[in-house]
Amino acid sequence: MQPLEVGTRVLCRWRDGKHHPVKVIERRRLQSGGPNDYEYYVHYTEFNRRLDEWVRLEQLDLDSVENDVDEKVEDKVTGLKMTRHQKRKIDETHVEGHEELDAASLREHEEFTKVKNIATIELGRYEIETWYFSPFPPEYNDCLNLYFCEFCLTFMKRKQQLQRHMKKCDLKHPPGDEIYRSGTLSMFEVDGKKNKVYGQNLCYLAKLFLDHKTLYYDVDLFLFYVLCECDDRGCHMVGYFSKEKHSEESYNLACILTLPPYQRKGYGKFLIAFSYELSKKEGKVGTPERPLSDLGLLSYRGYWTRVLLDILKKHKGNISIKELSDMTAIRAEDILATLQALELIQYRKGQHVICADPKVLDRHLKAAGRGGLEVDVSKLIWTPYKEQG
Amino acid sequence: MSRPSFRPRPLDIHKKLPILKSIKDFEDDDTPTSTRTHMLRLVAEHDNDTQVQHVGSKKTASEIPTPEYLVVDTYERDYSPTFNQPTSYLRARGVRAEIGEFVEYDLDNEDEDWLDEFNKEVKILPDEKFETIMFKLEVLDHKAREKAGVITPTFGAPIPVLLTFDAAVEVNLTFSCKTI
Secondary structure (H helix, E strand, O other): OOOOOOOOEEEEOOOOOOEEEEEEEEEOOOOOOOOOOOOEEEEEEEOHHOOOOOEEEEHHHEEEEEEOOOOOEEOOOOOOEEHHHHHHHHHHHHOOOOOOOHHHOOOOHHOOOOOOOEEEHHHHHHHHHHHOOOOOHHHHHOOOOOOOOOOOOOOOOOHHHHHHHHHHHHOOOOOEEEEEEEEEEEEEEEEEOOOHHHHHHHHHHHOOOOOOOOOOOOHHHEEEEEEEEEEOOOOEEEEEEEEEEEOOOOOOOOOEEEOOOHOOOHHHHHHHHHHHHEEEEEEEEOOOOOOOOHHHHHHHHHHHHHHHHHHHHHHHOOOOOHHHHHHHHEEOOOOHHHHHHHOEEEEOOOOEEEEOHHHHHHHHHHOOOOOOOOOOOHHOOOOOOOOOO | OOOOOOOOOOOOOOOOEEEEEHHHHHHOOOOOOOHHHHHHHHHHHOOHHHHHHHHHHHHHHOOOOOOOOOEEOOHHHHHOOOOOOOOOOOOOOOOOOHHOOOOOOOOHHEEEHHHHHHHOOOOOOHEEEEEEHHHHHHHHHHHHHHOOOOOOOOOOOOOOOOOEEEHHHHHHHHHOOOOO
């Protein structure tokens, strides 16, 4: 049979054993097969593109093929050649979390990063499927798997290279100062200027799991807060966030990531809470850099809801948004957005009021989920960044 | 999450806002918002029916599917259990290339293939020694060219290594006491 065209819509068997609608993004000939044996890179239209993957023909339900592949149309905004379907896909599916990106830059981004380059990475105890494209140096173009040293984050192409590296690598924790320890959980602050290679490696790694991350080669301007679980093999990174040393826009967090094997255990919430504890110590309000991913937005909404509603439940008397902001280091706009989304701010008798019926608050708190691991501020030993010399 | 489009007056973030603790407080007026007050009261009164709503919002979180991961079976061999956590918080040391004998060069595929070929008949050069030689060559070459003013120290951008005879001689001298 003729190979399927890029742009074809068809049903594909996913890991749950069921068929889901996909669109063919790219195809390539199988090395072992005949001239018409291809594998296909597909996007599951119901899901985020982190689940895009290469599939064999057997997984596709050929009876469901939609054969109306569009002619290529020139996109007026970007000049990129793309099919109407591609345009529609972008227009339809990329609203949440990408509001701040204009259509042109979003399309350019999608075109450039449409196929994941690295399929899996090995990092310490886990072999992890990647989520997105990451711009590794060109000598890694032909690599499907990468092996990371879990401590210094050097990456290699072959397992034996990693094993040789592990015999000599003397790092057992991120190369920075430990600023927090509670039980087996430790936080390290790594200065991108003092540890350039580590910072860059961390960015390459993180980009594999973050869609809209700008890869700064200039890591000098950032501090990296690396959260670890520690045991007798060392301090194992579970996630991190980065922060500009000086932010004009009062960002207290640039990128945030919990590595997939550690997700849904409360570490993301811990990282968010930690970023606000640092802001409180600095005596500043802060906000995360946008855009937030779907998972990021969910975590932030949950955090803001928990912190603000806990205060409203206990507070006696009147309170201003500014006071809430001073207490929590959450930016006033974020407080307003949170309370308005929960419909807790109402206008009555010519003035705004906060509706804080305990039952309603409890319901929202329950929906916001558990707070995860608590940050014990008494265990944070830290002074805000100061330029040396 | 939708919110009403009408907002009578911009909210002053410095202004103290009353906190209404009870549904009763909401009912003492007849403003157009009474419909929503009514809804709020309904929500509050059904406090035993929390399950439905709760499950709904929790589902959103668990419904975002993500790719998968596996446990590496060689992990316990590759990484040795030799870490002793001190009681005090760990402090950063200097960058390791500058403090000790750490060889910051890992053989890549091309190196390994070349070395296999080189050692095909007799094992002349062990992996580790080859790494050390490459590392010293890189460092010395860089220093030599920096001294000559050919390159200026730059951040970020990788600097291509150009092997020169002088650097090679110097490495050879470093190794002269040991047999390669």
